[in-house]
Amino acid sequence: MRETRLLILLLGLISGWSAAAAQDVVVVANRGVQISQITSDDLRDIFTGVKSRFRDGSYAVPVTLKGGPAHEVFLQHHIGESPDAFRAAWRKAVFTGQGAMLRAFDSEATLLEYVAATPGAVGYVSKLSPQDSVKSLTVLRTYKTAKTNNNGH
Amino acid sequence: MPRRIQALLLVCICTGSLFAQDLEGIQIHGFATQGFLFSSNNNYLSMKSSEGSLEWTEGAVSFIDSLAQKLRVGIQLHMYQLGELGAPNIQVDWASGDYKINDSLGFRGGKVKTAIGLFNDSQDVDAIHLWILLPQAMYPIDNKSFMLSHLGGEVYGEFARGSRAGTVLYRGYAGQANLDLTGGYVKLLAEVGLVFTTPPGGKIYGGDLRWATPLKGLMVGSSAHAQAVDGTAPAGVLHISPFLVNAEYAQFEKGKLYVAGEYRRTPVNVTLTFGPALVLIPFDQRAWFVMGSYRISEQFHLGTYYSHYVVKGTDTALPGNYSRDWVVSGRYNFNSYFYAKLEGHFLHGTGLGYYVSTNPGGLKPNSNMLAAKIGFSF
Numbered sequence: 354m355r356e357t358r359l360l361i362l363l364l365g366l367i368s369g370w371s372a373a374a375a376q377d378v379v380v381v382a383n384r385g386v387q388i389s390q391i392t393s394d395d396l397r398d399i400f401t402g403v404k405s406r407f408r409d410g411s412y413a414v415p416v417t418l419k420g421g422p423a424h425e426v427f428l429q430h431h432i433g434e435s436p437d438a439f440r441a442a443w444r445k446a447v448f449t450g451q452g453a454m455l456r457a458f459d460s461e462a463t464l465l466e467y468v469a470a471t472p473g474a475v476g477y478v479s480k481l482s483p484q485d486s487v488k489s490l491t492v493l494r495t496y497k498t499a500k501t502n503n504n505g506h
Numbered sequence: 507m508p509r510r511i512q513a514l515l516l517v518c519i520c521t522g523s524l525f526a527q528d529l530e531g532i533q534i535h536g537f538a539t540q541g542f543l544f545s546s547n548n549n550y551l552s553m554k555s556s557e558g559s560l561e562w563t564e565g566a567v568s569f570i571d572s573l574a575q576k577l578r579v580g581i582q583l584h585m586y587q588l589g590e591l592g593a594p595n596i597q598v599d600w601a602s603g604d605y606k607i608n609d610s611l612g613f614r615g616g617k618v619k620t621a622i623g624l625f626n627d628s629q630d631v632d633a634i635h636l637w638i639l640l641p642q643a644m645y646p647i648d649n650k651s652f653m654l655s656h657l658g659g660e661v662y663g664e665f666a667r668g669s670r671a672g673t674v675l676y677r678g679y680a681g682q683a684n685l686d687l688t689g690g691y692v693k694l695l696a697e698v699g700l701v702f703t704t705p706p707g708g709k710i711y712g713g714d715l716r717w718a719t720p721l722k723g724l725m726v727g728s729s730a731h732a733q734a735v736d737g738t739a740p741a742g743v744l745h746i747s748p749f750l751v752n753a754e755y756a757q758f759e760k761g762k763l764y765v766a767g768e769y770r771r772t773p774v775n776v777t778l779t780f781g782p783a784l785v786l787i788p789f790d791q792r793a794w795f796v797m798g799s800y801r802i803s804e805q806f807h808l809g810t811y812y813s814h815y816v817v818k819g820t821d822t823a824l825p826g827n828y829s830r831d832w833v834v835s836g837r838y839n840f841n842s843y844f845y846a847k848l849e850g851h852f853l854h855g856t857g858l859g860y861y862v863s864t865n866p867g868g869l870k871p872n873s874n875m876l877a878a879k880i881g882f883s884f
Contacts, residue, residue: 394669403664403673404609412575437804437839441634444883447535448631449619450580450600453570454533 378426381487382475383468387411390491397432399475401442402452407473416476418464419457423479431477431492531571537883538565539632547873548856549864551648552589552693555875562879563587564632566599578604584630584651589864591648592688599630600655610663618660620653621677621714622729623753623768630654633883636799636837638849641813642858643793643829644753644770648690656683656710672720678713683733690861697862699741700778706737706744712751723759728752742780749774762801764809769794790818799835807837815857825871829857844882851875 380396382388387409398404399413407413418424420436428439446452458464461478468474469486478484541562545555553559563586570580581601587593602616619627628634629645639647646653658681666673684707685691692702712731719726730753735746749772757766769792776787792815799809815829816822832852839845856869 398666404666405606406609435801435804437842440842444535445628445631445634447533447568447570448537448566448582448634449627450568450582450602450604450614451619451627453572453578453580454535 377480378423378430378477379480379482379484380427380431380475380477380490380492381465381468381484382490383414383470383472384486384488385472386475386488386490388490389488390493392493393431396492400432400455402446407475412473413475414456414471414473416456416458416464416467416471416474418461418477419459423461423477427477533570534567535570535884536565536567537631537633537881539563539879539881541638541877541879543875543877545873545875547870548860549589550853550873550875551859552591552690552861552864554589554864559589561587561589563593564630566630568599576606578606580604586651588648590861591690591693595688597651597686608663610665612662614660614662615658617655617657618679618681619655620679620683620710620712620731621660622653622712622731622751623770624727624755624757624766626653626729627655632879632881633845636807636809636847637797637811637833637835638847638877638879639833639851641768641793641795641797641811642831643795643813643815644768646690646858648693648859649686651686651689652683652691656681658682658710670720673718675716675718676713679731680711681709683707683710685735685737693861693863695739695744698778699780700737700739700744701741702737702739702744704737706735708734708736708746709748710734724756725758726754726756728754742778745777745779746774747777763798764800765796765798767794767796788819792816792818805839807839808835810834815855817857825854825856825869827857828855829859830854843884845880847877847879847881849877849879851877 380391386407388407395404395408400415405413425436428434428436432439443452443454447454458467461482464476465478465482465487468476542560543550543553543555543562544558547556549555553561566582566584568580568582570578572578582599584597584599585593598617600617600619602614602618604612604614606612621627623644625640625645629640629650658679660677660679662677664673664675684705687702687705695702710731710733712729714727714729716725716727730750732748732750734748735744737744751770751772753768753770755768772791774789776789778785795811795813797809797811799807801807811833813831817827820827822828833849835847835849837845837847851874853873853875854871856871860869
C-alpha cells in the first residue's frame with residue numbers, strides 16, 4: 354500500500370513536471386497571423402511539413418531553434434519527436450527532394466527578430482523571453498493521428 | 507578509393523563546416539559514408555567480401571532554393587562505389603522544380619524520386635535509416651540508382667479527413683526510367699553477353715497512396731507502377747514489355763518502438779535476342795519483409811528484420827531462385843552529424859546480389875555476413 358502511494362506520488366510529480374515544461378515554452382507567430390489559437394495537430398503538421406498553411410488559409414513559415422531546453426521541450430510536447438528524429442525527418446525530406454530544411458536559429462532573440470519581421474512566421478521560445486514584438490498562440494490539445502513520414506527507420 | 511569519390515567526400519565535409527547554414531537562401535546539405543563487408547562464403551554485391559572489402563563508398567550534395575512561397579527548385583549530385591559498380595561518374599539523384607498550389611495539390615517536374623513501397627524514395631539516404639542494407643528483396647542496393655528516380659513529373663498532395671478518418675497522402679507520376687550503366691542489372695546483362703553503351707530504359711507510370719489512420723502511429727499504404735525496358739547492345743536486344751509492380755505496406759510507431767512490413771510482386775518477362783536466337787526469361791518475383799526496431803536511447807538504436815524473396819514458377823528449392831535474409835542491426839549516433847552502424851546477415855539462397863565475375867568458382871547456398879558503416883550527414 355505504501356509502495357503504491359509512493360508510485361502515485363512519483364507519477365504525479367513526473368506528469369506535473371511534464372505539464373510545467375510544456376507551459377514553459379510559448380508558441381509565437383508574426384503579428385500579421387490572423388489566428389490566436391492553433392490545434393496541436395495543426396502545429397505538428399506545420400512543423401513536420403505536412404501542412405503549409407494555418408487554418409485561416411494564410412501561409413505558414415515555421416522556424417526552429419538549433420537546440421537548447423526550449424527546443425527539446427517544444428519537440429517533445431508539441432511535435433512528439435526527439436530532436437534527432439525531428440532532424441532525421443527533415444533530412445529525409447531534403448535528400449528526397451520533397452522539402453527544404455526549416456530555418457533554425459542559434460538564439461531565441463534572433464528567432465524572435467525573424468518571426469517579428471517575416472509574414473506567416475511561427476516559432477517558439479521559452480516563457481522568459483520577451484514577446485512584445487510577436488503574437489503568442491494558444492495551443493489547443495487535439496486528437497493526434499499517425500505520422501505520415503517514414504523518419505529514421 | 508577512386509579520386510572522384512575522395513574529392514566528393516572532401517567537398518561534403520568541407521561544405522558541412524563552411525555552409526551548415528543557408529548561403530544567400532540556397533540550402534546546401536550532404537552526406538558521405540564508408541562501408542565494410544565481410545562474408546563467410548561467396549562475394550556479395552560485386553565486392554570481394556569473402557576477403558573483407560572496403561569498396562563501398564557513397565556521397566551526395568544537394569542544393570535547394572525556395573524561389574517563392576509555392577516554388578522550390580533543387581538538385582542532388584550523387585556518387586557511389588559498390589565493388590565493381592558505381593564510380594566514377596557523378597549522377598544526378600534528383601533535380602526538380604516543385605510547385606505546391608496548396609496542401610492538397612502540388613507538382614514536381616524534372617528528375618524526381620519514384621514512390622513505391624515504404625522506402626524506395628529514401629533508400630539512398632543512409633543517414634536516416636537504422637539499417638546498413640534495407641531488405642534487398644525490394645530495395646536492392648546494387649540497382650538503387652535505376653529504381654530511385656525517373657525523368658518526368660509527379661502530382662502529389664494530402665487530404666486531412668479529420669480526427670476520425672486520418673490523413674490520406676497521394677502521389678502519381680509518369681516519365682522515363684533508364685538503367686544505370688554502372689549498376690547491377692547492366693552488369694548482369696553484360697555477363698550474359700549484352701554489353702550496353704547506352705542505357706536501356708522505358709516509360710514508367712505509377713502512384714502511391716498512403717493512409718495515416720486515426721489509430722495513432724499506424725500508417726498503411728499501397729503503390730503500383732507499370733514499367734517497360736528496351737535496349738540495344740552490339741550483341742543483341744533486350745526487351746521487357748510493360749509489367750506491373752505492386753506493393754502493399756504498413757508501419758506502426760509507438761514511442762521508441764517501430765514495426766513495419768511490406769509485400770511486393772514484380773512479374774517480369776524478359777526477352778533477349780541474339781541474332782536469330784530468342785531467349786525468354788519469365789520472372790514472377792514475390793518479396794516481403796517484416797522489421798522491428800527499438801530506440802534504446804537518443805544515441806543507440808537496435809533492430810531486426812527478415813526479408814524473403816522467391817521467383818515463383820521456378821524450382822524454388824534451387825538456391826538461385828530464392829533469397830532469405832535474417833538481419834540484426836545496431837546504430838550509434840556520436841552526435842547530430844556522425845554515426846556508426848553494425849549489421850549481421852544470415853543469408854540463405856543466392857537469388858539476389860551475386861555476380862559471376864566476382865564468383866567465378868560458383869556459389870555456396872548460404873553465407874553469413876558482417877557489415878559496418880560510418881557516416882556523416884549535414
